[in-house]
Amino acid sequence: MRFFHITATAAVLAGLIFLVSCSGMKASPDRFSSHAEYLSAGQQAVCSECHQNEQKGTLKDMASINHSPVFVKSHGLYASTDDRLCASCHKSSFCNDCHASRSEIKPSTLYGYRPDRDMPHRGDFMTLHKIEGKLDPASCYTCHGRSNNERCMACHR
């Protein structure tokens, strides 16, 4: 059965690589070649140059990626549809500060010098998680997934 899984995965990936090699037929240009991630040293990115051109109307408006308090609270919905857009400015480790299989330190402790950042679990979350976990278990799952952290298992047996 596992052999089947590996073979199927390899077949899918091989098909994708084939598609990539044939991608010259794609009419539209590569969006990401113009993104900040690929700019050369010293070259400045002006997001609004392309993303606020209503007349052009072919790109997401800046408003949808502007980091308002609403965006910060629901950033996962945006990241899951286009994490390369996040990568234009943030490294993967920026996500891993909170979203990781094994987290060593509370993000708010790691970045104690940045209280302006909206880090989860400030204060006595050891006590409060007994309330919040019952109230909204999906919110635990969003970040911690099935990580089975040894600190969780100390009590959750």
Add this chain to the structure above:
Amino acid sequence: MKMTVSRIIPFISLLALPGAALAADISIDSTTMVRFSQLDVSGGDKQDITPATQFLGLDAKGLGNGNLSLHLHGWGRVDLGETSYGDSKSAGDLSYGYLRYRYDKAEADIRAGRFFVREGIVNEQVDGISARTGLPFGFAISAFGGATIHTEDLYGESSDGKGDYLAGGRLNYRYKGVLELGVSGVYEDEAPTLVNHVNGSNRKVGGDIWLSPHRVIELVGHTSYNTETSEIAEHRYRLNLRPSTDLTISGEFSEQRDQSLLYGWAMFSAPLINPDDKSRISGVTVAYGAAKPVTLSLDYKHYDRETGSADRYGGDLKLSFLDNSLRSGMGYHYLDADSAFAIAGTASASYHTLRAYAMHDTKSYFAAVDAIGQFFDEKIHNEDSAYEASLSLGFHLTPVLALSGDISYGKNPNYQDETKGLVRLTYNSTLDTTGGKK
């Protein structure tokens, strides 16, 4: 054999390290921390804990023909004093380590190694390979496959309850700057049989949407379906209205069938959860002034579960002065919850949260003060509140090197006194213009 195969892939990425030294753009992030904690456990002895932790990240671009890049991030910890946790005085983890090749056309790339996959309803960490590419007529496709990242064995088990391999992907369609639709799924190997826990296989499919027919309105969200339970696992949607550039009015709705969403989480024996148990959240947030000197947000959330309901409401105010070098904020929230959510042995789950902070960041030094308090409607373990106050002070030794220290004091139902301190050395060289950790 299984372990050998699953772990070889991320270490292949390490072979690229010598080549990384020749890369055009190299970025290194390093944080070295030594923490000092004295914990006075209620009814127990005082504990002195001194863990030293090193976080290290490397991003090297421009390898090979210029399209290849290497990305690594991980941490290691050694306890200098008493064991900080568990039986071992050391621990570590490779969060990710992968090679990425970016094609010049069709927004295509391939990754090999250990990486996170965030595609539609999929949120996994894999030792394997992923690829994605654009297709004609606005379509795009991505796929991944490899070995599951196993974590600690569950208590009394010889497994963490996860299958050994997983695969998945996403197909999406994008129409200009107006619409994006996606279908995605993950299929994990059969979950192992456990002795003391009940387990289920991690297999889901789902769809996601982003719709913005006009800049003043935006709908974003997803729905996932568990193919093992044959039920919807989760709906999660948000509708944003932006009548002006400074004002956002946002409504949210989410509903989870707990068994189907958490089905593969063996630690909680999720397949045993009553299939009828649902969590439903609806709420509204009004936010004014993103990235402005004054940012104000007010929010309300209603929680509805089989066991009871709750409401949470409050607001946050953020202020910025002196060209953003001086920042402060304060917030207040109140959770008004049914007693069904209370901690065992306590009468109420309702509590107030109050927080305030200020920070100053200059070219030579940076300082921050932060205080948070939680005030319970009814005492929890004979305490009517929990609070923590911290002070941080640091110096920019060079533009890329900073030395800082934090000290905090708190009191809560778990610890009569909790005094913590740390010394932190941060090196963050970003030798290109891609932003970095902000």
